[in-house]
Amino acid sequence: MNISNHTDFFALQDLGLSPESSPVITLLLGGVLFYILHYFWNNSGHSEKLPPGPKGLPFVGYWPFLGRNNNVTFWKLSKTYGPIIRVKAFSVNLIVLNDFESIKEGLSKKELLNRPQAISEYSGLHGVSTLNGEAWVHNRRYCLRVLRDLGFGRNSMEHHIKDEIHYFIEKISATSGAPVLLPEYAVPSVSNIITALVFGSRYHYDDPRRILLDDSLRAFVKFFSTSAMISFLPPPLDKLARLPFTTIGSLSKALAKIRDFVSNEARLHQETLEEDTNRDFIDGYLKKMKEYENDASSHFTMNHLLGNVINIFSAGSNTTQLSLLWHMLNCASRIEDIQVKIQEEIDVVIGKERAPVWEDRNRMPFTVANIWEMFRWRTIAPMGVLRWVSEDTYVGGYLFPAGSMVLPNLYAVHMNPTEWENPEQFIPGRFLNNNGTELVDKPEHVIQFTIGKRMCPGEMLATMQIFLYLTSILQKFTVLPEEGKTVDMTAHTYTASVPSPQKLRFLPR
Template identity: 30%
Template sequence: MAVSQALSYLTVLLDIRAVLVGLIVFLVVSWMVHGYLNQVKNLPPGPRSWPLVGCLPHFLYMKIKNKSNMHEMIETLYKQYGPVCYLSLPFGTKIVMVSGYKAVNESLTCPGLGEDRPPFPQDANPDELANGLGVLMSSGEMWKEHRRFSLTVLRGFGVGKRSFENQITTECGYLITEIEFGQGQPFEPTLLFSNAVSNVICSVVFGKRFEYDDPEFKLLLHWIEGLQDQDNLASVIFLLSPTLAPYLFRIPFFPKGPMASFLNIRRKVQNIVDEHRSTFDKDNMRDYIDAYLSEMQRKNEQGVQTYLSDVELRAVVQDFFFAGTETTSTTLRWALLYMMKFPDVQKRVHEEIDSVVGRNRLPRLSDKPDLPYTQAVIHEIQRYASIVAIILPRYAKHETEFLEFTIPKGSMLQTNMSSATHDASVWEEPDAFKPERFLDDKGQVVEPSHNIVFGAGKRACLGKQLARMELYIFYTHLMHRFSFKKAKDAESLNTQPKQGGVLAPYPYNICAIAR
C-alpha cells in the first residue's frame, strides 16, 4: 500500500514537472518563432536579448556591479553601442535609446519618430500617473488641438510678449524682498525659488498668485518636490516602460514612487477647476481655466467635435503647473550655485549690468541686447546643467528608417538630451563652464543651431518663450541686487546633480549680500 501511494505521488510529481517543462519549452519556442516572424533587419546594436526577459539581466548586472543610477547606465550604453541603441525588454517592450547631438536632433525632427507618445492601455485610470492625457503625454489630434488652443490662450494673456514683463518683474520684487529679510544670512533657496517661479504660471493658469507663507501653496510645492524624489525602481519603470506603469502600480506593496505626490496635486487642481466652474462668467476671462471652460462650452453648444473635456482640463492644468514651476526654478538654483563656483563669471556679470543699467534701476527686457555676456551666461547655465537629461518618450507608429538603422514599429524612443548638450563633436570643451562659447568675435551673443536645450521639432517646449523671459528677468534682477557667496561653515560646493525627474542640485546654503 505504501509503495503504491509513493508511486502515485511520484507520478503526480512527474506530471507537474512535465507540465512545467512543457510550458517553459512552449514559451521559449513561441518567443523564438515570434522573434523570427517579426524579425526586423538592420536593427541598431544593443545588449544581448534573452528569452522572455530581454536585456533586463544586463541592466540588473550594471546596477548591482557598478551601483549606477539610470542616467549613468544610459551613458554607458551610449559609449558601448553608439548613438542609437536597441533594447528588448519584458512584455514585448522595445526601446530605442538615442544619444549624441546628431542622432538626438534628427530623431526629434523625424516625421515618423518625433511627434507621438507611447499609447497607453485603454483601461488606464485617468487618475493614474501615466495616462496619455494633457499636453505632455497625449498624441495625434488630441495633442494638436490642445497645443494650438494653449498657445493661443497663453499669447492672449501676454505670455512671451513684452507686455508680460511687468508681471514677472512684480513677482521678482516679492522674491528680492524675501531674500533681503535674511540680511545676508545663509539660506536654502529651493522653496523660495519654487514659490516665485510657480506664481508666474499660477497667475496665468489659476488667475492669482499665492503668498509665500500660504500653507496650501507650500503643500503644493512640497508635492512637486516629491515628484522628483523617485525611488530607483519607479524611475526605471517610467523610463523604460511608462505604459506598463498603470498596471504595476495597482500591485499591493509595489513601490509607488511619485504616485502619492501626483495624486495629491491632481486633487488640488480639481478643486481649483471646480471653484472656477462655480464662479465662471463667460464675459470675464480671468485665466487659462476660464478660457478652456468657455471654449469647451462653445464647441459643445455648436456640436463641434473636440477633445476638450473636464478630464483633459485637469490634466493640462497640472502639466502647466508642474512644467512651469520645476524647470525654471531648478535652473535658477543651478545659476546661483555656478555663480559661487565661478566667481570670475559672477564678477563680470555684475560689471556688465552696472555698466549698462547702473545702480538706480533694475534691468529691463529692453536692456537685453546690451547685455551679451549676461545672456551668454544664461545660455551656458542651461547647457551645462542640462536639467532635462532624458525627455519624455516618443513612439514609432510605423517601421521607420533612421540614420543607417531600421526602427521597428511600436518602439519607444528615449532621448538622451544631456549627451547632446555635452557632445564634443559640436561643443568645444563640453565639460567646461565657458559662457564665451555663446559670443562671437565682436562680443555679441550668438546661439548656435545645436543648442537644443528646449528640444526640437513639433514637440519642442511649448513654454520656451516664457521660460527664457523668466530666466532673464529673475537672473538679472538677482545679480543686480546681490552678490552670492558660499556660507562660511559650508562644505565644498557640490555640482553633481541629484537624480530625479529633472537633474537638480543637491540642497545647498547660500549668502545673498546686498550690493
C-alpha cells in the same frame, strides 16, 4: 525641501514591488510566462536592421546595468555602438538617439510623435504632455492660443515676473546673509508666476494652497517618471506595479489632492465666468469646454482641463527653478570670472537702483552667454521625454519597430567634443565673439527644450525668467557658499539634472 527627491527613471526599486500574498505571486508567475513568449516573439526577425547595442540578460535585458546618470551611460555606449543604440528593457526595445542628426531626424517623424499611454492611463489626466493624435493636436493648439492671449511667450508677461521677483528679493533680504536652501524660496516664487497665469492669482509662500501646489508638483514629477518606467513592463506586471502598496499607488493618492484643488478652482471660475474676457487659463479652457459640451467625443473635457493645468504648472515651474539654482551655485563657485563679470554688466547697463527689464539683455552679452551655456552644460532634462513608436519606421538607416520606446539623449549632444571645445567645462565665452563684446548666433546644437513638433513651447518664457531673476539677484546681492564650505557642482541625474542640497549666503552689495 529635498531637491534631490526625484525618481530614478531606470530604478526598478521605485516600483515598490514587495509581493506578500498568493495573488501577487500568481501575477508574477503569469507575467514571467507572458514575458518569455513576448521576449522571443520580439527578438525574432529584423535583427540585421535593428540598431546595435549591448545584449543584456535574458528576461530583463539591459535593465540591471542601468542606474542613475543614464544619460552618461548611454553616451558612453554610443562611443562603442554608434549614435543610435538599442537595449532591451524587459521585453521592450529602448532606442536612444545620441547625436544631433539622429535626434533631429527621429523627432521630426510622425511615427515618433506619441507618448506612452501608461502615464495618462494611470493618472487619469489628459494633458498636452501625455496626449496623442487628434486630442494632442487640438489641445496643444488651443492651449497655446489661450496662453499667448494671456501674455505667455510675449513681453507682456514681463510685469508678472517682475512683480513676483519683487517678493522674492524681499524674502532673500530678510535672511540677512544667513545660509539658506535656495529652493525654499525659488520654488514658490517661480511657480507663482505660472499660478497667476493658470489660476489668476499668486499665493504667499506660507499659504496652504501654495504648499499644496508645490508638494503636488514634486509628486507629479515623480509620478510622471515612474509611470513612464512602468511602460516597459509586460502585462500583468504593469498592473501589479499599480497596486496601492507600490510607489505609483501612493503617488496616485498625492495626485488626487491636486486634482481636487484644480476641480474646485474650475468650479469657482465657472460661477464667475465672464463671456468677454479671460482672467486666466482656466477661464479660456472652460469656454472651449462649453462649445463641445454636447459632443460625446470631445477632446475638451474636465479631465483634459485638469491634465493641461497640471502639465502647464509642472513644466513651467520645474525647469526654471532648477536652472536658477544651477546659476546661483555656479556664481558662488566662480566668483571672480563669472559672478563679478555679470555684476559689472549689470552695473553698467542697469545700475544699482532700476529694476532689470527683459530689453536689457540686448546690451548684456556676457549674461546671456551664461544662460545659454548653462542650458548646454546642465541640461535640466538630459534624456528628454519618452516617445513611443506607433508604426515601423527608419531613422539613420535603422529599423525602429512599432511599440519601441525612444529617448533623445540631449546630454550627448551638449557634450559632443566635435561640436564643443572642452564640453565638460563651463565656458560662456564660446557664445561670444573673439573680443567678448557680442553674442554669436545661438548654435542649433543647444537643444535644452528639444526639437520638433513636441518641443517645449516655453523657451522664451523660461529664458526671460532666468534672465530677470539672475540679474535681479546679482544686482542686490553677492552670492557665497556656506562659510567654510565649497560648492559642489556635480550633477545627479534622475529624471532631472539636480545638484546636491547645499546652502548659499546672499550678502547685500
